[in-house]
Amino acid sequence: MKITQRLGRMASVALLVAAVLAVLGPFLWVILGSFKNERSINDPLAIFFTPTLDNWNAVINGGILQAAGRSLIVATISVSIALLVGGMGAYSIARYKAGGSTMRFGILSAQVLPPAVLVFPFLALAYTLRVNDTLVAVTAAHISLVLPVVTWFLIGFFEAVPKGIEEAAQVDGLGKFAAFRTVVLPQVAPGIGAAAVFGFTLSWNDLFYALILAPGNAQTLPVAIAGFNTFRGVQLGAMCAAILVSVVPVLIASYFIQRRLVRGISGGSLKY
Amino acid sequence: MAFRIKMIMPLVALFLVAIGYPLGYSFWLSLTNYRITKPGQTEFVGMAQYQALFDNAAYWEALIVTGTFMVIAVSLELVLGLAIALALRRQVRVRNMTRAFLLSPMFITPIAVGLMFRFLLNPQLGPLDLLLEKLNLSYDYFGPGNAIFTIALIDVWQWTPFMVLLLLAGLESLPRAPFEAAKVDGASPWLTLKSITLPMLSSVLVVAVLIRGLDAMRVFEYVFAITRGGPGTETQTIQYLIYQTGIQFFRLGQASAMAYMVLAIVLVFVIFLFRAINKEARR
Numbered sequence: 001m002k003i004t005q006r007l008g009r010m011a012s013v014a015l016l017v018a019a020v021l022a023v024l025g026p027f028l029w030v031i032l033g034s035f036k037n038e039r040s041i042n043d044p045l046a047i048f049f050t051p052t053l054d055n056w057n058a059v060i061n062g063g064i065l066q067a068a069g070r071s072l073i074v075a076t077i078s079v080s081i082a083l084l085v086g087g088m089g090a091y092s093i094a095r096y097k098a099g100g101s102t103m104r105f106g107i108l109s110a111q112v113l114p115p116a117v118l119v120f121p122f123l124a125l126a127y128t129l130r131v132n133d134t135l136v137a138v139t140a141a142h143i144s145l146v147l148p149v150v151t152w153f154l155i156g157f158f159e160a161v162p163k164g165i166e167e168a169a170q171v172d173g174l175g176k177f178a179a180f181r182t183v184v185l186p187q188v189a190p191g192i193g194a195a196a197v198f199g200f201t202l203s204w205n206d207l208f209y210a211l212i213l214a215p216g217n218a219q220t221l222p223v224a225i226a227g228f229n230t231f232r233g234v235q236l237g238a239m240c241a242a243i244l245v246s247v248v249p250v251l252i253a254s255y256f257i258q259r260r261l262v263r264g265i266s267g268g269s270l271k272y
Numbered sequence: 273m274a275f276r277i278k279m280i281m282p283l284v285a286l287f288l289v290a291i292g293y294p295l296g297y298s299f300w301l302s303l304t305n306y307r308i309t310k311p312g313q314t315e316f317v318g319m320a321q322y323q324a325l326f327d328n329a330a331y332w333e334a335l336i337v338t339g340t341f342m343v344i345a346v347s348l349e350l351v352l353g354l355a356i357a358l359a360l361r362r363q364v365r366v367r368n369m370t371r372a373f374l375l376s377p378m379f380i381t382p383i384a385v386g387l388m389f390r391f392l393l394n395p396q397l398g399p400l401d402l403l404l405e406k407l408n409l410s411y412d413y414f415g416p417g418n419a420i421f422t423i424a425l426i427d428v429w430q431w432t433p434f435m436v437l438l439l440l441a442g443l444e445s446l447p448r449a450p451f452e453a454a455k456v457d458g459a460s461p462w463l464t465l466k467s468i469t470l471p472m473l474s475s476v477l478v479v480a481v482l483i484r485g486l487d488a489m490r491v492f493e494y495v496f497a498i499t500r501g502g503p504g505t506e507t508q509t510i511q512y513l514i515y516q517t518g519i520q521f522f523r524l525g526q527a528s529a530m531a532y533m534v535l536a537i538v539l540v541f542v543i544f545l546f547r548a549i550n551k552e553a554r555r
Contacts, residue, residue, distance in 0.1 A: 008461055012359035019356055020373050022429070026388050027376075029399065042397065081286075089283025096276035101550075103280075108549070109542045110291050112486040116514040116531040120524045121297035127308060144290040151283065176275045205381035207493050208511070212519060222383045226497065236391060243384040254379040255372055262441040266479060269553035270441050 033240035041236050055237035064242045067224035071246075074135055074210075074220060075203035078142040079196055082150040087192065090154035091180055094268075095163075104155070108267070110148035115208045118144055123212055133216045141209040146199040153198060156268025157191025158184070194260035197253045204250060221246050302528035309522045321529035331530060333505060334513040337420060341509060342488040344424040345431070350481055352428065353435025358465075360436070361443050371440075378433040386497025389426045416503045423494050423507055431487070435480055442476030443469070475552040482545040486538060510534055 033041060034056065040049035059065070092098040099106075122141045126132040161184055169179040185192075207222040215223065225246060228239035262270050273281075302321050306314045325331050360371060377385070392398045393413040404410055413422045450472070454464045470477070492511040495501060501508035501516070508516075510530070518527035 004460070009362070012362055015355055015359045016363060016370060016374075020370060023373055023377055026392060026429075029392060030388055085282045085286050088279045092276045092279035092283075096279075098276045098280045099284075105542075105546050106287070108546055109539065110287070112483075112538060112542055112545075113291070113295075114490055114511070114531055114534050114538055116490075116511055116518075116527070117298050117535050118291070118294040120301055120518050120528050120531070121294035123518075124297070124301065124306070124308065124311075124524060125294075127311070140290065143286070144294065147283075147286060147290060177279075180279075201379055205379075207381070207383045207496070208490075208515070211496075212515070222381045225381070225387065226383050228387065236397060239387060239391075243388065246384055247380050250379045250381075251376055254376075258372065258375055258437070262437060265438070265483070266552065267549055269479070269549045270438065270445065270476060 030240045030243055033237055034244055036237050036240075038237070052237075055241040058238040059241040059245060062238065063219075064221070064224055064245055067219050067221045068245055070135055070218060071204050071221040074139050074142055075200045077139050078146045078203050079150070079199040081143055082147040082199055083192065083196060086147055086151035086195075087154055087185075088180075090151045091158050091184065093151075094155045094158035095166075104267070107148050107152050107155075110144075111152055113148075115145070119209055119212050122209070126213060133214050133218055135214065135218050137213040138210050138218065138220060141213055142203045142206065145206065145209065146203055149202060150195045150199045152267050153195035153264035154188070154191060156263045156266065157188045157195075159268045160191075160263070161187045190260055191264065194257040194264055197257045198261060198264060201250050201254060204246075298528045299532060301524050302532050304525045306525040306528075307522045308524055317525070321525050322533070324526065325529055325533060330505065330508070330513060331510075334508050334510045337506065337508055338489060338491070338510045341420055341424050341427070341491060342485055344421065345427040345488050346481060346484050348424070348428045349432045349435045349484060350477070353432050353439055353480075354477075356432070356436045357439035357443055358469075360440055375433045375437060377430045378437075380430065382430065382493035383497055385426060385430050386494040389422075389429070389494075390498045393422065414499055414503070416506065419499050419503060419507045423491070423499065426494050427488060427491065431484060434484060438476060438480040438483075439473070442473050442480075446472050475548055478548040479545065479552060482541055482548060486541050486545070489534070489538065 035051040035053070036049055037052045037054060043049075089098075093103055093107075119141065122137060122144075123132065126134075126137040131137050165183050165187070166176075166179040169183040170176065174182065205222060206220075207226060210220040210223050211226065214220065219227070221242075225239070225242050228235050228242060303316060303318060304314050305317050305321075356374065360367070360374070363370060393400055395401045401410070412418055446469070450468050451464065454468055459467075490511050491509050492515065495507050495509055495512045496515075499507040501512055514527050514530050514534075517523050517530060
């Protein structure tokens with residue numbers, strides 16, 4: 001018994017070490033690659049080399065930062081709208097059972113709707129309204145992407161708020177909306193933060209909508225990164241740097257919400 | 273107007289505009305021969321696009337490719353995710369840092385993951401091939417017969433963390449009593465896992481697998497970044513085929529019909545998911 005326990009412990013540590021290495025390996029390769037020059041990038045095993053900032057200069061001058069700026073604009077607008085509209089709706093659904101289970105089912109379905117169903121109407125519409133290849137088209141599509149997810153997230157967090165608190169506030173003479181705003185909202189602030197970060201990541205990471213709706217002048221960051229999709233070794237270092245520009249902000253932001261994600265994703269059914 | 277209605281009105285309105293309208297529009301598109309290059313010549317063709325799909329070999333092949341991908345990726349993610357979640361559960365030291373590292377892949381933009389692995393696995397530029405070469409081995413990651421498997425493994429790299437996240441939460445919310453009783457009775461770890469942990473975790477497992485499955489159905493970025501559907505059409509997933517049909521060939525009517533058929537499959541999954549979530553919520 002003792003021996004099997006010890007073996008089990010060793011196996012689980014070995015698994016975790018292997019998993020961490022498997023995750024970190026590619027990251028490390030990208031970080032190294034972003035500082036390699038043309039010659040050392042053709043030697044994939046080189047760990048010691050003369051670092052260069054050429055790739056980072058290429059990224060800064062090559063429009064990647066502008067693309068990141070566009071991604072930031074799209075994500076901020078779509079997440080803000082989703083939080084405002086979805087937050088009010090989620091409260092009504094969680095507290096007053098508005099729309100019943102049909103509403104919940106609709107929101108869940110909208111979350112997993114294949115993007116391929118919605119993208120062509122957005123494209124055709126964008127052509128008609130002459131907003132194709134603009135951020136307007138991408139933002140509209142991203143609202144349809146982010147809104148159901150953020151709403152679903154917030155339902156789970158509103159349900160966790162004890163019911164008595166807004167009743168107590170209403171006894172104190174606050175209206176229902178005022179009770180929601182001043183008493184309930186502060187309670188779910190961590191949930192709102194998690195929903196905001198998760199929604200932001202969803203928009204920031206999206207390639208499919210952005211590629212179809214704005215492939216040219218209004219490229220978002222993932223579309224710009226996809227533009228490095230060539231076998232010319234010259235661009236590999238710059239691609240690594242561009243990947244880091246996209247990855248680092250989300251990794252930092254997501255670190256703070258990891259635990260709260262569970263409640264959000266499961267719509268409150270899984271408490272953590 | 274009641275307060276609850278006032279609060280939900282903006283959501284319903286935005287849903288109808290941002291999702292309901294495009295949903296209806298794409299259904300209308302699927303009943304026409306709409307081409308973005310010839311918008312003036314759009315004709316209503318009824319169910320013709322759907323009928324054409326039944327004879328479209330590429331469409332059926334893409335469904336099979338996507339299904340194969342889903343099964344390989346999600347089952348590996350489930351097994352690996354469960355193993356990692358169990359290991360994290362009994363971990364004593366550096367817990368927070370390990371968890372943060374292990375969860376990180378799921379937040380990265382999938383196109384970056386795709387490109388990263390395209391070059392990591394590249395025979396000239398990637399380290400993995402060189403290491404294999406030193407062992408006198410060689411493997412064509414994106415060659416015929418292998419490519420779909422490699423794409424699935426990339427998905428495993430990125431999305432096993434999602435399984436870990438949900439399963440770890442499920443494990444940590446289980447009551448302790450049955451486990452202590454099993455320990456007292458001297459049950460082996462394997463027996464404990466099989467007859468206590470897994471049954472108690474079953475609804476979480478179902479939720480996690482369904483969410484991952486639905487997500488895997490939309491796989492696009494890895495294919496776009498690496499194989500572009502090749503070799504041949506071996507990795508042409510449904511989302512990629514729809515993209516090709518709509519964007520390369522501008523056949524929005526045909527592409528919308530394809531998407532609508534996928535939607536029907538998705539809805540079946542969603543019904544199961546909804547039930548599983550409600551079941552877990554009542555627990």
